[in-house]
Amino acid sequence: MTENTxxxxxxxxxxxxxxxxxxLDRPAKLNAVTPVMARALIAAVTECxxxxxxxxxxxxxxxxxxxxxxxxxTALGSYxxxxxxxxxxxxxxxxxxxxxxxxxxxxxxxLGGGLETALSCDIRLASANARxxxxxxxxGWIGGGGMxxxxxxxxxxxxxxxxxxxxxxxxxxxxxxxxxVSEVLQPEELLPRAHRLAATIASRAPIAVETAKVNLxxxxxxxxxxxxxxxxxxxxxxxxxxxxxxxxxxxxQKRPADFRRR
Numbered sequence: 125m126t127e128n129t130x131x132x133x134x135x136x137x138x139x140x141x142x143x144x145x146x147x148l149d150r151p152a153k154l155n156a157v158t159p160v161m162a163r164a165l166i167a168a169v170t171e172c173x174x175x176x177x178x179x180x181x182x183x184x185x186x187x188x189x190x191x192x193x194x195x196x197x198t199a200l201g202s203y204x205x206x207x208x209x210x211x212x213x214x215x216x217x218x219x220x221x222x223x224x225x226x227x228x229x230x231x232x233x234x235l236g237g238g239l240e241t242a243l244s245c246d247i248r249l250a251s252a253n254a255r256x257x258x259x260x261x262x263x264g265w266i267g268g269g270g271m272x273x274x275x276x277x278x279x280x281x282x283x284x285x286x287x288x289x290x291x292x293x294x295x296x297x298x299x300x301x302x303x304x305v306s307e308v309l310q311p312e313e314l315l316p317r318a319h320r321l322a323a324t325i326a327s328r329a330p331i332a333v334e335t336a337k338v339n340l341x342x343x344x345x346x347x348x349x350x351x352x353x354x355x356x357x358x359x360x361x362x363x364x365x366x367x368x369x370x371x372x373x374x375x376x377q378k379r380p381a382d383f384r385r386r
Contacts, residue, residue: 131158132149134146146184151189153196154185173224179330181322184231191254194237215237232253239275244269249321251310252296252310254308258275367381367384
């Protein structure tokens with residue numbers, strides 16, 4: 125795909141594995157996201173949500189240098205008023221509306237909105253050359269796509285404060301130690317591992333996997349008693365599905381289960 129000024133989103137689906145890959149495709153600008161790309165990302169998320177050909181999603185950036193450095197700073201000055209800026213199309217909001225499980229394959233820089241993008245995914249894998257950071261304070265503002273909330277949950281308040289207040293990035297090994305990412309891989313192994321992991325998740329009962337995603341998010345927002353009760357309710361709903369019946373029959377018959385999302 126030829127890159128244009130506004131950049132692009134590449135969206136491909138492996139129907140056999142039921143895995144979609146969304147690629148931020150503006151490598152010459154380190155995959156900085158333009159408003160055009162943000163709208164295309166929303167369209168890709170919508171397609172993933174409605175398609176049963178997609179049961180897991182891999183999100184990555186084109187090239188080896190950068191996952192994404194967030195919003196294109198030159199585009200940020202195009203809003204007529206602060207209120208227009210406040211109500212802009214936000215690609216992180218779109219990703220958090222993704223019902224299917226998502227894996228961020230962080231190849232290189234994940235800065236500002238790029239880090240927020242990765243944090244909006246369920247699982248994060250990083251290449252050994254990845255650098256993750258929240259540099260907004262160096263420019264006079266802070267992140268607005270969930271940076272503080274998601275970074276503090278993943279890395280802990282102290283580590284989040286270090287990143288948010290200095291604006292300095294951390295390397296892949298530190299990100300692993302701080303639980304910002306689950307695995308660190310060599311660059312050539314990153315996407316193959318992400319796709320294998322996505323295919324494994326896609327092979328599981330889809331209603332159960334999507335419910336697990338909902339349950340994880342709820343667990344961080346509820347009291348312990350509420351979270352336990354909510355989980356029990358979700359378990360009951362899953363247990364009543366045809367897929368759960370199929371899972372029990374397949375287990376008893378020692379065969380692979382044929383999950384049909386119902």
